[in-house]
Amino acid sequence: MIVRLLYNFTIINLFALNEELYSLAGRFISSIQLEKRYSGHTCTAYRNDLLQFFDFVTATYGTAPVGEITHVMIRSWLAKLMEDAMTAKSVNRKISTLKSFFKYCIRQELVKQSPMMKVVAPKISRRLPGFIDEKGMQALEDNRSPVSLGTPEIFTDDFEGHTHRLIFEIFYQTGIRLSELLSLQEFRVDKSNLSIKVMGKGGKERIIPISRGLNEQISAYMAMKRSHLEDFEPVVLLVHPHSGRRLYPKYVYLMVRKYLTEHQITTFRKKSPHLLRHTFATHLTNNGADLKAVQELLGHASLASTQVYTHTTIEQLKKVYQQAHPKA
Template identity: 30%
Template sequence: MSRPDRSTRALHQALPPALRDAVDDFAEHLSRVRNRSAHTVRAYVTDLVSLLDHAVRMGCVDLADLDLSVLRSWLARQRTTGAARTSLARRAASARAFSAWAHRAGLLPADVGAALASPRAHRELPTVLRADQAAALVEAPARRASLGTAPPATPRPGEAPTRQAPLGTAPPATPRPGEAPTRQAPLGTAPRSGAAEDTATVAVPLRDRVLLELLYATGVRVSEVCGLDVGDVDHARRVIRVFGKGGRERSVPYGVPAQRALDDWLRQGRPGLLGSHSGDALLLGARGGRLNPTTARQIVGGYAEAAGLPRTSPHGLRHSAATHLLEGGADLRAVQELLGHSSLASTQIYTHVSVERLRAAYRQAHPRA
């Protein structure tokens, strides 16, 4: 079973053996048969343990005792404790998935979750950058490199933001008598010295540039871009091979600016960060390992903040890429394929974004709006 949090593990251990085995078998099914990510399996397991704990409290001693009234009671209890509509919708989906699997496996006499309704999740329109803002963001590393500065790192939740030195200046470190002031390492790098520091100073902006270019040019997820290997890039056709959710493979094209960034990174940047544990990873972190999605999010947020842009994440660049494709006349099915959405409904939200922009332009420009 995937490793849920401590409270879920405690509830799991307190379940009757038959229910506990059902949870473990369902997690195995999600992981090995459905090829779900560890994060998805952990979310489903957390929901299922909560459901079965509630069922035991209602007097269910065996899985066959689980019925629709128990499922509804569980969701109602979740709502009274303040769960959001999106959380309730996800938990209802978890219950339906488990019920369908348990019925097929012969653990339930009927698929009791098939009739379980759930509140419609409220989907907020994603925040997207304008085309000129997206261009300013992806070009920010080149401008920063020419000035010899690094963008401010985005603080983690709960941390106070660090005070940044003015543009083009170093923090006011006081050197000892006769010593030269130390150079500051770029964002995402570990402290280095001498030639290694100079190499990192050149390599990191090139890495950041290709990261931003690929995220915006292709609209891929941050986990997908960090998972790219050197061999996944087809330079001749200008496409990358991406393995998305559920292990689904797709080919995504990119443009000339991203190709230039890739060429510069592979020639002048990646060799400077290459280490014994780099493997075939395309994008590397400060210590030579594969770039971590958390670090990638900090890089995107840092450059957006430094450029004076709205708060942006890799997923925000994905939203922006999809919206700009549709506004430029791309077919919705083509955008679905590029983004790797299994359902067209997931892609249709971007048409709503475009309609909202059209309404805003209408209200601003039409004399009788």
């Protein structure tokens, strides 16, 4: 009890010592939320990064107005994070937070120059994204399990099974993010033009073409939803098959993992909805899709984010070699 009281007292004192920084952090978060329309998840991450940094500065260097924060302070904080075994990717995210924060401070004329100019980000060993091979995705599309589980079908022929199957189809055929799937609305499905309008990161909209087959699946699902559920959320496209409420992230994550694991669709360790997004992009690039077009479909702000999908499988390399080399 005494230890907790001392801890709370310390936190209160830290806040009192550097109230200016904490207040400034609040104004910065409001600006990126209202002006730049950053997502709630991003704003929370930025807020946590800043508060963690300010706590370190206050505890290590005492009261320090924003104009007195130096690159030495920032480097010492980053060094401590890496000593605590934080990954280079996470450290770079915190560097990105501080860069945005000090740019804001320059615009507000609180500092003349950003101390981040003398901070070098650690290199990230970029791993190639995992993906499901075309054979595995074909099994899901055909609804034929590649393993013997007593029934050859992967998805059941009820409303729950149709919901789960449609989720897989939308992920694989559009490459949208989990958050975009959850917020997908019925009126954003353009059945005549075979496309869907997706609200992406930063409130940016993009239009993604869909196949005639997926369009028919969506139409059938919408009709089934109205015949099977007495009450459901009227705007969102995909709902919980029993309650009719909007789907939540953990439900979709566990559902995707369950099917991919039980039916041995892939041996990749992390079986998540994002794996289907990687699969969408990898299959497009492996079959000759223009990288710029893939970037637009994925909603990437930078082409550099899309270039990771230019890797090819050993099967693709063998195929190209056998078709092109005169001695193959």
